[in-house]
Amino acid sequence: MPELPEVETTVRGLTPVLQGQRLASVVTRRGDLRRPFPPELAQRMTGATVTALSRRAKYGLIETDRGDTMIFHLGMSGRWRVDPAEVLPHDHLVIETGEGRRLALNDPRRFGSVDLMPTAEVAGWPPFVALGPEPLGPGFTAAHLERVLGGRTASIKQMLLDQRVVAGLGNIYVCEALHEAGVRASRPAGQVSRVKLARLVETVHEVLDAAIAAGGSSLRDYARPDGELGYFSKQFKVYGREGEPCACGGKVARYVEGGRSTFWCPKCQR
Ligand code: ZN
Numbered sequence: 185m186p187e188l189p190e191v192e193t194t195v196r197g198l199t200p201v202l203q204g205q206r207l208a209s210v211v212t213r214r215g216d217l218r219r220p221f222p223p224e225l226a227q228r229m230t231g232a233t234v235t236a237l238s239r240r241a242k243y244g245l246i247e248t249d250r251g252d253t254m255i256f257h258l259g260m261s262g263r264w265r266v267d268p269a270e271v272l273p274h275d276h277l278v279i280e281t282g283e284g285r286r287l288a289l290n291d292p293r294r295f296g297s298v299d300l301m302p303t304a305e306v307a308g309w310p311p312f313v314a315l316g317p318e319p320l321g322p323g324f325t326a327a328h329l330e331r332v333l334g335g336r337t338a339s340i341k342q343m344l345l346d347q348r349v350v351a352g353l354g355n356i357y358v359c360e361a362l363h364e365a366g367v368r369a370s371r372p373a374g375q376v377s378r379v380k381l382a383r384l385v386e387t388v389h390e391v392l393d394a395a396i397a398a399g400g401s402s403l404r405d406y407a408r409p410d411g412e413l414g415y416f417s418k419q420f421k422v423y424g425r426e427g428e429p430c431a432c433g434g435k436v437a438r439y440v441e442g443g444r445s446t447f448w449c450p451k452c453q454r
Pocket of ligand 1 (some may be wrong): 427430431432433434435450451452454
């Protein structure tokens with residue numbers, strides 16, 4: 185499942201293809217993903233010029249000179265294919281630029297989404313309104329965490345997964361950041377010290393930056409005709425490593441809560 189780093193590297197991979205380009209054609213090849221494609225999508229996007237690409241939480245944003253923003257979410261299995269040699273059955277949205285580049289949004293399970301709205305209204309879009317600060321942005325600080333977590337008895341892990349606390353962090357990177365910071369995932373959020381909260385801000389940056397850097401390096405391979413944006417192999421220290429040794433000499437453990445696995449080291453996470 186694409187997490188924030190995959191969305192970030194996807195946006196970075198799409199940027200050189202789309203930035204400043206006029207879209208020669210935008211075609212939907214079925215009526216819906218998780219929900220219907222906007223009926224005016226093809227008409228509004230075809231002939232428009234892309235003026236900016238960005239990311240908010242796990243959404244990618246493509247702005248045009250017509251005052252529209254197309255917002256995509258990769259869901260469980262979505263990915264953009266760059267200059268595919270042929271269009272495949274699960275390529276549900278196909279974009280061609282005036283330069284002859286082609287992008288295909290491929291999503292076999294169709295949990296993704298594509299929306300279109302006036303750029304001026306994006307900040308007020310319901311999925312964005314309640315979002316907390318970006319984990320890599322200036323608003324994600326120890327002071328912010330201290331303010332929103334103070335007195336909370338829910339676990340620090342549950343709170344870091346809460347999109348109102350910080351936007352776009354998923355299970356994998358929360359497990360990794362808690363491990364790097366030496367904070368037990370189940371610790372009540374209000375009991376995590378200011379020093380540890382500051383350390384958590386740093387480790388969230390570290391694990392996300394490392395994943396984005398890993399994705400960025402794989403982007404160099406996209407000369408191949410069926411290059412795909414969005415997925416890359418990663419090395420995790422605890423995630424998916426139950427029973428394996430931790431660098432501290434302990435052993436990685438796992439527990440399940442609300443259908444989600446937490447991987448952690450009982451020796452170095454307190
Ligand atoms: Zn350990």
